[in-house]
Amino acid sequence: MAKVIDxxxxxxxxxxxxxxxxxxxDGIILHHTGSxxxxxxxxxxxxxxxxxxxxxxxxxxxxxxxxIVPNNVVAWHAGTSCLNGRYDCNGWCxxxxxxxxxxxxxxxxxxxxxxxxxxxxxxxxxxxxDKDISSHARVAACAGRHDKYDPYGxxxxxxxxxxxxIRADWPWPIPVWYDSTxxxxxxxxx
Amino acid sequence: xxxxxxxxxxxxxxxxxxxVTEEHKVAGEEAVAGGQVYELGMDEGVPPDAVMDEPxxxxxxxxxxxxxxxxxxEKAxxxxx
Numbered sequence: 355m356a357k358v359i360d361x362x363x364x365x366x367x368x369x370x371x372x373x374x375x376x377x378x379x380d381g382i383i384l385h386h387t388g389s390x391x392x393x394x395x396x397x398x399x400x401x402x403x404x405x406x407x408x409x410x411x412x413x414x415x416x417x418x419x420x421x422i423v424p425n426n427v428v429a430w431h432a433g434t435s436c437l438n439g440r441y442d443c444n445g446w447c448x449x450x451x452x453x454x455x456x457x458x459x460x461x462x463x464x465x466x467x468x469x470x471x472x473x474x475x476x477x478x479x480x481x482x483x484d485k486d487i488s489s490h491a492r493v494a495a496c497a498g499r500h501d502k503y504d505p506y507g508x509x510x511x512x513x514x515x516x517x518x519x520i521r522a523d524w525p526w527p528i529p530v531w532y533d534s535t536x537x538x539x540x541x542x543x544x
Numbered sequence: 545x546x547x548x549x550x551x552x553x554x555x556x557x558x559x560x561x562x563x564v565t566e567e568h569k570v571a572g573e574e575a576v577a578g579g580q581v582y583e584l585g586m587d588e589g590v591p592p593d594a595v596m597d598e599p600x601x602x603x604x605x606x607x608x609x610x611x612x613x614x615x616x617x618e619k620a621x622x623x624x625x
Contacts, residue, residue, distance in 0.1 A: 355586075359579035394564035397572030403563075419584065420576060468584075475585050 356468040360421040365400040369408040371428030374446055379425055381440075381447035381486035382473060383432050383493055385409070386505040388456035395453060396420055406430060409449040411472060417464030419472060423449075425480075435493035438485060443493050447486070448476060456506050466509070470516035484514075 387395045392414050399409050400422045408429040412420040423429040431449030432442075440446065450472065452465055476482060494502035 355583040358582050358584050359576055360582065361575045361579040363580075364575045364578065389564070391564060391569060393569045393572035393576065395572070396576050397568040398564055400575060401568075401571070405563075420579070471584055 356417055356419050356471050358419045358421055361396070361400060362421055362424055365408070365422050366402045368402040369400065369406050369430065370423045371430075371444070374426050374428055376446065377426060378480045379446060379448045379476070380480070380482060381437060381443065381488070382476065382482060383435075383437075383443055383447045383449055383488060383490055384469070384505050384508060385431060385449060385451045385490045386454040386456045386508075387412070387451050388504070389453070390455045390459075392453050395451070396422070399451060409451040411448065412451045412453065413465050413468050413472075414453050415462050415465065417462070417468040419468060425476060432490060432493055434497045434499055435490075436496040437488050437493045441497065447493075452505050452508070454505065454507075456504060458507060461505075461508060466512055466516055470513055470520055473513075474517050474520040 387399075389395050389398075392412075395412060399407060399412060408423050409431045410421070410423045410425050410427075410429045412422055414420060425448050428444050429449045430444055431451065432444050432447065435441065435443040437443055437447070450469060452461060452469065454461055454465075473487060477484070477487075489508070490504045491502045494500070
């Protein structure tokens with residue numbers, strides 16, 4: 355399983371909103387960071403500055419997940435956006451920033467593996483549907499903005515193949531299901 | 545939407561790498577180094593209130609109830625004597 359480094363306790367509360375409106379996320383949006391410095395990215399996405407921006411998870415080149423904002427808290431990653439008729443994707447989608455310079459750098463094998471794992475896991479945990487997983491480029495274009503192109507060069511077919519493989523051979527011994535109505539965690543051994 | 549708002553909106557979504565200084569990189573490295581490490585799926589850390597706290601509260605309540613029951617039993621035994 356992917357390694358997670360949780361820095362949410364250190365993230366500036368001024369770079370994210372409160373809990374998502376429906377408590378759980380309903381979608382996932384993929385981005386690239388557009389940078390080659392991962393520590394700089396970690397700082398930029400977790401601290402307030404003149405261009406406030408944040409994300410829920412950042413995927414480093416070695417496949418490590420840096421958890422910057424909890425997955426059910428609004429992070430600022432998508433801006434003006436729309437997916438399947440729902441606007442303001444920040445309010446209901448997990449943001450995944452994949453470390454990549456955005457100028458033709460190849461995404462690493464470890465990044466494909468980790469992104470597939472976190473998608474499979476969060477879809478199971480929050481009952482997110484595959485149709486609600488998309489790119490920043492697409493959700494921005496759906497809202498009439500055509501200046502976004504990330505994640506540039508991402509191989510979606512490869513990602514979905516890996517997600518399918520993980521789902522077919524579910525790796526977690528005790529799948530965890532989250533009941534959004536009662537607010538309780540349901541542990542299943544099936 | 546005014547020009548200033550448009551500009552802010554355009555800026556809001558990009559990691560402006562060119563504005564990241566050496567100091568920022570060091571701060572970022574320190575933040576990552578100081579993070580809590582776990583495996584995906586082992587500690588979601590996400591629903592902090594209801595999900596993470598509830599079992600702990602339940603366990604504490606159960607423990608308190610058990611202690612109270614034991615104390616009452618002990619008292620009853622003493623009274624019988």
